Amino acid sequence: xxHVFVYGTLKRGQRxxxxxxxxxxxxxxxxxxxxxxxxxxxxxxxxxxxxxxxGVSGEVWLVDAASLRDLDAYEGVAEGLYRRESIxxxxxxxxxxxxxxxxxxxxxxxxxxGSIWPAAC
Ligand code: PCA
Numbered sequence: 001x002x003h004v005f006v007y008g009t010l011k012r013g014q015r016x017x018x019x020x021x022x023x024x025x026x027x028x029x030x031x032x033x034x035x036x037x038x039x040x041x042x043x044x045x046x047x048x049x050x051x052x053x054x055g056v057s058g059e060v061w062l063v064d065a066a067s068l069r070d071l072d073a074y075e076g077v078a079e080g081l082y083r084r085e086s087i088x089x090x091x092x093x094x095x096x097x098x099x100x101x102x103x104x105x106x107x108x109x110x111x112x113x114g115s116i117w118p119a120a121c
Contacts, residue, residue: 002068005029005087005098007037007058008044008117010071019074024062029098031055032088037117038103038110044117045082045103045110057116060094068099075101 003026009016012025035056037044046056063071075082082101089098113119 001062001064003095003098004061004063004068004071005031005058005089005100006061007046007056007100011059016074019070020061020063020067023064023067026060026062026094027091028057029060029089029091029094030057031100032090035087037113037115037119038107039113039117039119040103040110044113045105045107046087046100047103047107054115055090058100060089060091060098071101077101080104 008014010020011017032055033053034048034050036047036049036052037056038047072078072084075084077084081104083104084099085102086097087100089096
């Protein structure tokens with residue numbers, strides 16, 4: 001079983017949430033500093049940016065191995081769209097680290113949206 005931090009389309013109520021049905025929701029979560037979100041094509045990308053003070057908001061799930069493979073496929077890990085990495089969480093009562101999908105392609109022309117997706121208008 002693996003702890004996964006989700007911050008975009010996999011969150012409850014978002015369009016890919018059904019992929020986590022049957023997995024275990026641990027709660028809303030905030031990452032540690034040094035992470036920020038960019039708007040991509042209707043979905044966000046998590047990026048490491050040293051010096052960013054705020055964390056990113058999302059959810060932590062405990063997923064089984066089959067679900068993790070499904071998530072990796074959905075996130076395009078094999079194609080290099082995202083890479084799955086351990087990130088630091090800063091939420092009492094949750095694990096101190098979790099796996100998350102870090103955006104792995106160019107940010108040229110992408111809008112930086114900060115700590116939460118979807119961004120307020
Ligand atoms: N889905 C993954 C990564 C970005 C996205 O839209 C997530 O919700 O964490």
